[in-house]
Amino acid sequence: MKKIGKIATFLSTNIGLIIIICSAIAFWKPETISWATQYTTIFLGVAMFGMGLTIKPADFKAILQRPKGILLGALAQFTIMPLVAFFLCKVLHLPTDIAVGVILVGCCPGGTASNVITYIAGGDVALSVGMTIVSTLLAPILTPALTYGLAGAWVEVSFLAMVLSVVKVVLIPVLIGIVLNAIFSKWVEAVKPVLPLISVVAIVMIIAGIVAVNKEKLLTTGLLTLTVVILHNVFGMALGFVVAKVFKFNYEQTTAIAIEVGMQNSGLAVSLATANFAANPLATLPGAIFSVWHNIAGSIFASVRRRKKNPVSPAENVAVEA
Template sequence: MRALSTIGSVLTRYVALIIIALSALAFVVPQAFVWATGYTTIFLGVIMFGMGLTIKPSDFKVVFTHPKEVLIGAVAQYTIMPLAAWALATVLQLPADIALGVILLGCCPGGTASNVITYIAKGDVPLSVGMTIVSTLLAPLVTPVLVYALAGAWVEVSIVAMFVSVVQVVLLPVIAGLVVSAFAHRAMQTVQPILPVISVFAIAFIVAGITAANTTKILESGALVLAVVVLHNAIGMGVGYAIARLFKMDYAKTTALAIEVGMQNSGLSVSLAAANFAANPLATLPGAIFSVWHNIAGSVFASVRCREGKQVAPAASSARA
């Protein structure tokens, strides 16, 4: 089990490289990965079920012990990224499919990868987990309404259909994981080391499947989507950081908030695009590319913050002395 835990930790740390490698292979040999598109919802459900299994009752304590920070995080999550996505789509006059995909991405909750990146950056991990839990639980109501309000100018959006999709692929698997963990906690402890491995390959196959199914479209629009995704992610992290500083949060909380806001549940955006907007196939592309980019950008941000943290710690120690 210790070996599995070590493997899971390594795979999680290098998830971006794994996604890039599988996506590159899918681009060269699409027929070997195109099958994965039919299992996008299942893969995401497995990831969310794994998230539910790893949530402990103590994780909910942060919601009540630090309600201010969690509330700020939830509000920032569902304002900064959706509005930034809409602004980019409008200002850059993006094609309808890509605009829809970017807005879908912006309206999704925070991704579980943010918890890992926060840990690497020596941020406040319990706060990161608390913000992810809250934004995920709010997603069935908030995400469809935001997509309807912001993407309605480009495509027809059904709030009810999206609500059902988010409940099926996010809320129900998370609740199922919570229930199973509560009633079979000891048994789940034996399988927990393998959960990161499953999650890493699930998201990698989601992205690889989308890549395999859209090789021609990626050649045509990949550079544009990558540029928009990079801007979107940078806005999220930058404004999230600024808001945390505005509220005078300490180093650890500022780090957690900036990462949480900038890193979306890109797998959900891909799943929602595939399930609800089949007539707009390029709408899956922003989420697929974001899956790769936000892990790269998050890792870079984490390394920068770690260096800053080393400078902050001695100063804090001197102040206390």
């Protein structure tokens, strides 16, 4: 189990690279993984179930004990990212399909990858986990409501259908995981090292499948979508950082909030696009590309923040050069 845990940790911390490799294979040989798109909802549900298994009742107590940072993070998550998405879509005059996908990404809760990136950056991991939990539990209402209000400028959005989609693929799996963790805590503790591996596999399958079935569309719209995704992610992280600074949070908390705001549950965006916008097939692309990019950008940001927190002294530089 320890070996599996080490493998899971390695894959979790290098998920951006794993996604790039698997996406490249999917692009080169689409037939090997295109079947995965039929099971997008199941894969995301498995990932959310894995997240639920990591949540303990004590985590909710911790949320109540430090509500300021967690509530600010959740508020920033559901204001900065949706509004930045809407702004970019309008300013860049994006095609309808791409615009819907970008707004979907912006309206989703924080992704679990943010917790790993926060850990790497030396940020406040407990705060990061708390923000992810709160934003995920708020998602069944806020994600459909925000998408309805913002994406409605481009396409007709069924609020109820989206609520049911989020409940099915996010809320129910997470709640089942929480309940099982509370009842069978010893069993869950024993299999916990495997959980990150399951989540990584599920997310990689979702993204690789989307790349495989959209190979031709990526060749024509991939650069535009990548540009928008990069701007969306960078603006989100930067504004999250500024908000945390304005409210005078410390280094660790500021790092966690910036990462949490900039990193979305893009797998959910892909799933919602597949389930609710079948008439707009390109709407899945922003979520798929965001999944790749936000891990790369998050890792770079984490590296910069880690160096700032633990600068290398001149003596250490000499030792390294020697």
